Amino acid sequence: MSTDSGPVGKAVYLQSNEHENSVISITIGHDGKLYGGMTTSTGGMGGAGIDGTTNKPAGPDALSSQGSVVVKDNYLFAVNAGSNTVSMFKIDGINAADLSMIGNPSAVPGDFPVTVAASVKRSLVCVGYTGKMAGVSCAPFTHEGLGPMKQVLDFDLDQTTPPVGPTNTVAEVFFTADDSRLITTVKGDPTTNNTGFISVLPFKDSCSCALQGHDVRTSPPGTAVLFGSVNIPDTSDLFVTDASFGTTILDLHPNTDSVSLLHKTVITGQKATCWAAYSEARNSVFVTDAGRDRLIEIGAHDSKIMSTLDLKNGDPGLTDVKVSGRFVYALSPGNGTTPAAITVVDSFQGQEIQHFQLEKLGGSKRAQGMAILQW
Template sequence: MLGGIKNMKIALALGLGLMKVAEALPAFPGLSSSDWTSTGRALYFQTNEDSNAIVSVKIHDNGTLSEGQLTYTNGTGAREISAATNQTASPDGLSSQGSVTVVGNSLFAINSGDNTVSMFAISEDDPTNITLVGAPASVPGDFPVTVAASELNNLVCVGTSGARSGVSCAPYAANVGIGKMDFLRTFDLEQSKTPAGPLDTVSQVLFSADESELIVTVKGDPTSNKTGFVSVFSVTGAWLTEQPRLSASRIDSKLNGTVALFGFQQIPHSSKYFSTDAGFGAVIFSVDAARETSTLLHKQVIADQMATCWAAISPVTKSAFVSDPLVNHIVEMSLDDASIISVVNSTSSNDASGYIDLAAAGAYVYALSPGATEGSGAEVAVLSVSPGKEKSITQSFNVGSWAGTSAQGLAVFP
């Protein structure tokens, strides 16, 4: 495990600093891979600079990318403190997955520097054209890092990692924006206002495929004998008769054997979730909807990893892909038992040390790489995963001055 707890903590802090949030994926059983090869139309990530902005990139029919637009969130970005160096964390200053989320024709992005969340409307004619809807909503917590939205319930929820850490939610409407955020459902992380990470922070919030529950992964800290856990909140209220709300109570399940649960996605048509763990590789866990408890099912060590953090499930390969900010590779893993299927070495196509988020659409997986040095542009790699062909990076698209070493989050429309 990274050659010992001390080395692990340093590697995590340097690499992490530290989904797209998954909608219900297409049905897998009885369908050939060719049935789901249509590409996305646009890709988004945030600059996470002082004046935070969303970079919108056009996706062509062959999966390649070209410039779109830069749209400001009217919020402020920020980066956590590295617990190992006591300096501002770079790259990956949020230690999370899901800082940008697409649900339906709406895009949500957190603003860590001023504790707000922004909402945008996505144009059907040109999805790189997004419009801010209403004013950014104030979050009653410190340092928001991840956001999830339920189109069924018109509910958006934000996870925060700072001194006031936890989850809070608000209703939203497509033409109005985000309403008033409710109370903070707190986690006892003992963090400062700007958290010292990456350990002991919130990793991701994600609605289940049926949108009846919100799942949250929270990292542990072996140096303080803290085990990471999965929290499950139910959605209450009938959506036809009253505004749905997130339950005030939750069930926390410690998954013994895990170290720093990170980005995760639901395995289609199951109650299982595939999650990375920055301490060793990846796991598969299940959620019992009736009891709202979580159970570790499978654990896989990636031998040459440093901090495996982000995950995306491809409907074409029916497998998961994971990335590491400190190792220039993308690893494909089984949804059955998390075993390793393939490894794509990306050293020749990525000037930075690794990738800090992933998203899958059609026969492609997109990987975000921050700028390698201050002043250099962030890049998005296009990994072709077409059936019957060797998996390879077909493009590494640089956004130039639009975004650099602070770039975060990755989401695809539709």
């Protein structure tokens, strides 16, 4: 279904991330609002990192990552942090909230997987993990399911399982827009003078799904806790949040695979700006803050703040976020006292149009991830 501001999605997906993990799928109506909802077991276990401040299981932001659930074509992939696996689903062609798991969850050769990326062009799925054995593994996939996972990157983070965070952990793994490189953001820890970095792992050629044997790691000056990312269309630039101050735009050099800082935006009053989603309808990026109940919109090319929307729905903060057409979907896992919910915002009107609570679908303060199936 399309509007004058672009297509409206079919369904939104996240994971409960509970001990018995499940994918929560909710139908998107033609008006952009959420309706109904279903839960489908992943066959794996969710998990929670250890909050370095309280020394207790983290929540909200139990995985401290972006991309724990992704959709590519009619397939959905979700990590299971507690059982070191990744699950693959087929999305029903008529009812997009209806998922069917393909095969069994595939074992990841690492600890505490928190983020997953998929490339249809290369028929490849890659998973980032951030426990005692941290790194990235990839596997081929077909309509019959996932192949065996093979480790392609090793990160020496000196972590535990579950990891102590949110700093000093893997934040996101994703493919560049042209599928030529695999990018991983790894958060540093300013309190220990540990600088985060961007890992760029190129493919050997345009046809092979095989990755190069080594990556290029860059710590752009002025950054510290690099987190959620989006590819900026028609460029090689990356929009990456930094939880220590706001957002950046980074230039990915095609010849060296290193990155450099183009723009840095300090967000006044921010607590932890971590998640980002691109809006084609507005050529902007919406970012969320785990400690603030507000959406900030930033120009995709000039990094200037375009709008700020303070929400009044009682959420303690927002985590994962996605955009479809004119509508923004932002998850608040709550904090155990306030319920988990998804706020739907009409970005053209600059106002909230729905506050969809997730408790009836098994959503709690451990909920994580956000993906959308488009028309």
